[in-house]
Amino acid sequence: MKIVVIKGSPRKKGSSNMLAEQFIKGAAENGHRIVELDAAHMSIHPCLGCSSCGMNGECAIKDDNSHIRDELLSADMAVFVTPVYYFGMSAQLKMVIDRFYSYTIKLSSKHLKTALITAAWDSDDEVMLYIKEHYKKLCRYMNFTDMGMVLGKGCGTPSMTAVSRHMEEAYILGRSV
Ligand SMILES: Cc1cc2nc3c(=O)[nH]c(=O)nc-3n(C[C@H](O)[C@H](O)[C@H](O)COP(=O)(O)O)c2cc1C
DSSP: OEEEEEEOOOTTTHHHHHHHHHHHHHHHTTTTTEEEEGGGHHHHOOOOOOOOTSSSSSSSSOTTTHHHHOOOOOOOOOEEEEEOOOEOOOHHHHHHGGHHHHHHHHHTTTOOEEEEEEEEEEOOOTTTHHHHHHHHHHHHHHHHHEEEEEEEETTOOOHHTTTTTTTHHHHHHEEEE
């Protein structure tokens, strides 16, 4: 499979990217081809809501998002990687998802496999509730098949993440796809 990993943290060596690396290690061991896209360090702008694309045409904005679009439209699986920011995904990742708008029909007809990898400081039961529900709804709307979620509670810093059970969990998810 071609697996596109979309990273949404401004911290290149941060917790969510550490978990993503574990996933990638496992998936690569299974022989999958991994394409990593660091959306947080690409030039991507928010959707203008101009509807010139009609949800199935050219986006009016010319930026690095066209690269993400091309990679996703030739992928078998996408992995969404993000820190938890105020109980949701980062703005960096949300911009990529909002920009699905111009190719929603094409992307949803691909029936992509997907996964979610997150990191948050808190470790209470509620911290992942809203990001998880958002992701699940996105999967239903976009005809994605969820292959698994790594909900990295208590992963507030790289040192916290390094000793968390979520590192192994991410690796096992990678091995399972
Ligand atoms: C703007 C901002 C909002 C945050 N919101 C939350 C939050 O709602 N809940 C939480 O547990 N941690 C929150 N955090 C902490 C991060 O989720 C946490 O430090 C995480 O490890 C960052 O992942 P990263 O290193 O991959 O960027 C927030 C951090 C920032 C900078």
